[in-house]
Amino acid sequence: MEYVSPEGLRLDGRRPMEMRQIRAEIGAVSKADGSAVFEMGNTKVIAAVYGPREVQNRSQQLSDKALVRCEYNMANFSTGDRMRKPKGDRRSTEISLVIRQTLEECILTHLMPRSQIDIYVQVLQADGGTRSACINAATLALADAGIPMRDLVTSCSAGYLNSTPLLDLNYVEDSAGGPDVTVGILPKLDKVTLLQMDSKLPIDILENVIQLATEGCKAIANYIREILLENTKELEYRRGS
Amino acid sequence: MLHNKSFVKKTKGGKVMKQVREHYLRDDIYCGAPSCTVCDSSGARLSSSASTILVVDTNVVLNQIDLLENSAIDDVVVLSIVLEEVKNKNMSVYNRLRAICSNSNRKFFVFSNEYHRDTYVKEMSGETKNDRNDRAIRVATQWYQKHLGGAVKVLLVTNDKENKRKASEEGICAETVESYVKSLDRPDLLDLLVRPSSEDAEMADVEDHRPSKRKVIYSEHKPMSEITSGLHRGIYHQGKLRVNRYNPFEAYVGSESIGDEIIIYGRSNMNRAFDGDIVAVELLPEDQWQGEKSLSIVGEEDEDEDEDVHLAPNSADDAPRTTPQQGSTGVINAGSSRPSGRIVGIIKRNWHSYCGSLEPMPMPGGSRGVAYALFVSKDRRFPKIRIQTRQLENLLDKRIMVSVDSWDRQSRYPSGHYVRTIGDIGDRDTESEVVLIENDINSRPFSAQVLACLPPLPWSVSSEDLSIPFRQDLRHLRVFSVDPPGCKDIDDALHCYALPNGNFEVGVHIADVTNFVFPGTPLDDEASQRGTSVYLVERRIDMLPKPLTEDVCSLRSDVERLAFSVIWVPSADYWEFIFSKKISTLAFCIWVHTHRFALALFMYVQEMTPEADIISTRYTKSVIKSAAALSYVEAQARMDDSRLMDPVTTDLRNMNSLAKKMRLRRIERGALTLASAEVKFQIDTETHDPLDIGMYQIREANQMVEEFMLAANVSVAQQILKSFPLCSLLRRHPTPTKEMLEPLLRVSAAIGLNLDVSSSKALADSLDLAVGGDPYFNKLIRILATRCMSQAVYFCSGDLSPPEYHHYGLATPLYTHFTSPIRRYADVIVHRLLAASIGISKLPSVFQDRLQLTSIADNLNYRHRNAQMAGRASVELHTLIYFRKRPTDTEARIVKIRSNGFFVFVPKYGIEGPVYLTTRAEKGSGEWYVDEQEQKIKKMDGSFSYSILQTVQIHMEVVEPQPNRPKLQLTLI
Incomplete structure (x- = not known):
């Protein structure tokens, strides 16, 4: 199948190095301490953060740092076919773990010993790249909740189809069965916190693909920073100062 | 946005x-x-x-x-x-x-x-x-x-x-389009136009002798929705239509839903479908299933089409299919007849351009105007096509290409349009061109981009080549090549060295094509598209540009060339083992520079002991200098001439004795010695007309080289599969099914021969025992056996499970092609795999993508098959040219019995064709009847009979029953 036409356009009209349209909104769940909606094209994710708060299960309490918990799930209506998704299936357990590990790396947990931070992410609409969208939404929500972090974490995926590296795969490209590299970085510190790949890639091409995904992460980081700034300004305005 | x-x-x-x-x-x-x-x-x-x-x-x-x-x-x-x-x-x-x-x-x-x-x-x-x-x-x-x-x-x-x-x-x-093209004022372009069907009425002039023309001839195709639901409910069956090469009124649809082939008789049941179309078929009621009609040689419709003389087919894929005979023996057994059907709809058309000529017709009055003509395809599987032309006078004596546009219910023939002219009918170059076009062979010169990938010429081995660490300098070895006479693309060479202890070191060196053809370059793309060189009788269409084929890669004598070699070293343990077991036949040491010989030894030892690792194998890129480029005839003459004692001749003799032992061992494992009727032309160097034809003679020297090549291929297959279990390119030969061997068993039963087909070993043994009254009998049986089998195919190892890798004919679990990279692209791929597996180069990215590899393998199979078909067609063409001037009487053997005659095989010329016992007019008069059990055709009064494999005298002559379609006619003397 032709995923990139000889004219250099992908199936949805993007060029190989282009991302889908991204949109973010802070404060979608007023009950939560911090929350955000993040969209990458038709992928739409909502994240809510509770905490730092008292540890619910005492036995899990850590005396030197905060306990970070993450729960990922997909809404039944997020894909075309309305399948009942059992909670805690392998895929969502894995993604929960990935998100938790990625974020734990940048939260300054040692500042909040004996407390717990809960991150809930739910996919409202899935069109490829949910993993990245979840991480981006969660970063925003954490920032909104005012949880101390080393840096923002942003994530983006890239693939390799028709001998072309492609940025930000959508569902159709994702299901082509080609390699799908998800990268998460700390943009200011210029560090990689997440690197995952499905399928196989020759090593020299992998470098290009990772590079491309990193560029994507940086672009997302800039956008997220803008959103945060805007949000802060708004808060400032509301306070009337 | x-x-x-x-x-x-x-x-x-x-x-x-x-x-x-x-x-x-x-x-x-x-x-x-x-x-x-x-x-x-x-x-x-x-x-x-x-x-x-x-x-x-x-x-x-x-x-x-x-x-x-x-x-x-x-x-x-x-x-x-x-x-x-x-x-x-x-x-x-x-x-x-x-x-x-x-x-x-x-x-x-x-x-x-x-x-x-x-x-x-x-x-x-x-x-x-x-x-x-x-x-x-x-x-x-x-x-x-x-x-x-x-x-x-x-x-x-x-x-x-x-x-x-x-x-x-x-x-x-x-x-x-019409008005635009007219405005260009280019009448030749107008012929390329497809006519909209509204102009059909005018075409009546072509067929005014058919008063019933406007009546509906074919039944309507069912709408797609109905076909889909019919397929779902199981009343229709989907499959690809394959028209019988030898009888255009008979076609088959291989259907998965009923697990059998559905036979379709006659144009009206075929309902406007072409060969290769994906069609929907409805089964006919069982009482209309016919078994008998197809068994007469002649087509059943009123058109004057019948069987041609062809080259003897080489495998089951080439041969016309036949149905089990019945009815004619008087036993009506409806249950066993094959399902017949009719086509109700066409799911996907396979129309393309066809080569042929116009049916001769008188020039219409006003010659400048538009004329309608009937086009007759050279390939008999396709019906005549009606075209419209403004240049009729130019086209009548030309071979032309025509495309099909439509076929409506009212017309007997499809309508199409002229595409281009190839040349004069009967001209040898034109006819060769037709052969190439029909087999989809690209004979165009290489493009500038491709030629730009060639190394600078004149090329010679440079010090850089020698300084590469993995390239071994083997120039001191006495290497020589043995090939057909006049061969310019020499891709393999051998050496054989007597060691002081009486053992031998044997090496095979294959041209290092991948040193010049890099993956991803235009040169590589072109070669992978062409897939193989094509050998016609009078010319060769190269896969790689001429400088590479004939010079830079070719292992010619007395020049330094790059090669890919392999070395095996038997260890001390190995010799202890050999001597302790006193295996005298193995008492030679082999230090092989090509993989194949080593493999043979390797496997033999494996059978006897678990210490399979006693021989270490080494593959290396090398520089060699060939001492002699021999032809098979020369090599054979040297070996036979006992006076010659020069080093090369001694090497040849040593190798020949090794090869014989290897061959014996291979046959013990159950390898089949198959036979095909290959013919060889002697071509006049001036006019390129064939001077003489005869069976290709197989000499010991051929077998010797073949033996080493086989062993090389097998061992490379093992090596690459070990390194790349999922992305190796291998070659397999499927085990023939019982049904495929059915014709062979029927013949052997009729002549009282007992063939055991339970395994390749059993078949090989019983073929060895099949010696009849005359020397040619055994070969004939082998030819019959060969054509019952399907052809070997390339495949990607990840697509099949290991038991399916088996090569039936060679009786080896693994096989691939490594030894002819100049003329086969498969070998180029295998060279890259081998180089990667020994760590001297990286695996190109194609191999990461199994789908792509599979599609390459499919293309190679397609090209390989087309190249073979083209080669055969070229031989047929030259046979016709040869016999045009020389009507001949010769001996022939009956190979197939039909209700009104039989097929004979002419061993001397390797051709096969029908001989009629009854003329067409008295068809079905019942003078002759077929005895199915004994495979005999008998006269009713019992006075006369012909049985299968019987020798008959025939007369061969070229006749031209239809203009522009000369054919060879065989008649009984």
Whole structure:
């Protein structure tokens, strides 16, 4: 199948190095301490953060740092076919773990010993790249909740189809069965916190693909920073100062 | 600008789902005109001086692709919506259009109108998809007009009346193809046009002798919805139609749903389907299943078509299929007859261009005008095609190419249009060209890009080549090659060295083609497309450009060349083991420079002991210097001449004795000695006419070289599979099924021969025992056995499970092709795999992608098969030229019995053809009847009978029953 036409356009009209349209909104769940909606094209994710708060299960309490918990799930209506998704299936357990590990790396947990931070992410609409969208939404929500972090974490995926590296795969490209590299970085510190790949890639091409995904992460980081700034300004305005 | 498309789609499971896709509209898509001031013109393809720019509609592309391929048509804008529609309707036209668009000599520009901000149109409610796409084309045309201003005329070319009318209303210049081509004032282009079917009435002049012409001849094709539901309910069966090469009125549809082949008799049951079409078939009621008709040699319809003389087929794939005979023996056994059916619909057409000539006809009165003619394809599987032409007088004595456009219910023949002229009928070059075209062989010269990949010429081994650490200097070895006489593409050479202890070191050196052909280069792409060199009787079509084929890669004598060699070293343990077991036959040491010989030893030892690792194998790239390039005849003569004691001759003798032992061992494992009737021409060097033909003689020298090559291939197969279990390119030969061997068993039963076909070993043994009254008998049986089997095929190891890798004919679990990289692309791939597996180069990225590898393997199989067919067709052509001047009487053997005659095989010339006992007029008079049990045809009164494998005297002569279709006729003396 032709995923990139000889004219250099992908199936949805993007060029190989282009991302889908991204949109973010802070404060979608007023009950939560911090929350955000993040969209990458038709992928739409909502994240809510509770905490730092008292540890619910005492036995899990850590005396030197905060306990970070993450729960990922997909809404039944997020894909075309309305399948009942059992909670805690392998895929969502894995993604929960990935998100938790990625974020734990940048939260300054040692500042909040004996407390717990809960991150809930739910996919409202899935069109490829949910993993990245979840991480981006969660970063925003954490920032909104005012949880101390080393840096923002942003994530983006890239693939390799028709001998072309492609940025930000959508569902159709994702299901082509080609390699799908998800990268998460700390943009200011210029560090990689997440690197995952499905399928196989020759090593020299992998470098290009990772590079491309990193560029994507940086672009997302800039956008997220803008959103945060805007949000802060708004808060400032509301306070009337 | 973002926009969401939403549509509903039916999934495989039959569920209807709503799909939503993003659709981005852009402002950076350029118009492709270099004169444009607004757009970035770096990617512009249209000519700057163009006064008219054409925008083509989908129906124009689909129907008039032959016209578009003509270089007279240029400055065309192809819209992406048109490409998409074409892709959905006809993949082959799409590929041709893409080829034109990417050809830098043609000025075709692809405009992605679907992604352009100003030309995207949204489906309106109530608008069909088709109307929406037509509107998109008009909007894009209008955009072009506005964008380019008055400088250039933008012309929409469409054959859709409605679209044209709406375009004119919207102020767009629109014309039909006919009127546009007429305005170009090029009468030769007009012939390329496909006629719309409304002009059918005029065609009556061609067929006015058929008063019933207007009546409906064929039943209607069922609508697609009905076919789909019929397929679901199991009343229709889907499959690819294959027309019998030898009888165009008989076709088969291999159906998965009933697990058998459905036979289709006659044109009306075939219902306008062509060979290769995907069709839907309805089974006929069982009492109409016929077994008998096909068994007479002659076609059953009133047309004067019948069997031709052909080369004897080499495998089951070439041979005409036959059905188990019945009825004729008087035993009616309806249960065992094969299912017959009729075609109710065509799911996918496989129309392409066909080669042939026009049926001779008187020139119509006003010769300048338009004439209608019937085109007769050279390939008998295709029906006659009606075409319209303005240049009838030029075409009558020419071989031409014709495309099919349509076939409606009222006409007996499909209608088509002229594509191009190949040359004069009967001219040898023309006929060879036809052979190439029919087999889809690219004989065009190599393009400049491809030639640019060649190393600078004249090429010689440089010090750089020698300094590469992995390249071993083997120039001191006495290497020589043995090939057919006159061979210029020498890709293998051997050496054999007597060691002081009485053992031998044997080496095989294969031309190092991959040192010059790098993956991903235009040269590599071209070679992978061509797949193989093609050998015709009088010429060779190379896979690689001539400098590589004949010079740089060819292991010629007395020049230094790069090679790929392999070395095996038997360890001390090995010798202890050999001597302790006192295996005298193995008491030679082999230090092999090619893999094959080593493998033979390796496997033998493996059978006896678990210490299979006692021989270490080494593959290396090397530099060699061939001492002699011998022909098979020379090599044989040297070996036979006991006076000669020079080093090369001694090497040859040593190798020959080794090869004999290896051969013996291979046969013990159950390898089949198969036979085919290969013929050889002696060609006049001046006129290129055949002077003499005869069976190809197999000498010991041939067998010797073959033996080493086989062993090499087997061992490389092991090596690459070990390193790359999922992406190796191997070659397998499927075990023949019981049904495939059925004809062989019937023949052997009739002559009282007991063949055991339970395994290849059993078959090989019983073939050895089959010695009849005369020397040729055994070979004949082997030829019959060979043609019952299917051909070996390339495959990607990841696609099948290891037991399926088996090569039946050679009785080895693994096999591949390694030894002829100059003329086979498969070998080039295997060279790369081997180089990667020994760590001297990286594995190219193709191998990461199994789908791509599989498609390469499929292409190689296709090309390989076509090359063989072309070779055979070329031999047939030359046989015909040879016998045209020399009617001959000769001996022949009966190989197949039919109700009105039999097929004979002429060993001397390797051809096979029908001999009629009854003339066509008295067909079915019942004078002869067939005894199925004994495979005999007997006269009713019992006075006369012919049985299978019997020797008969026949007369061979070229006759021309239909003009322009000469054929060889065999008659009984």
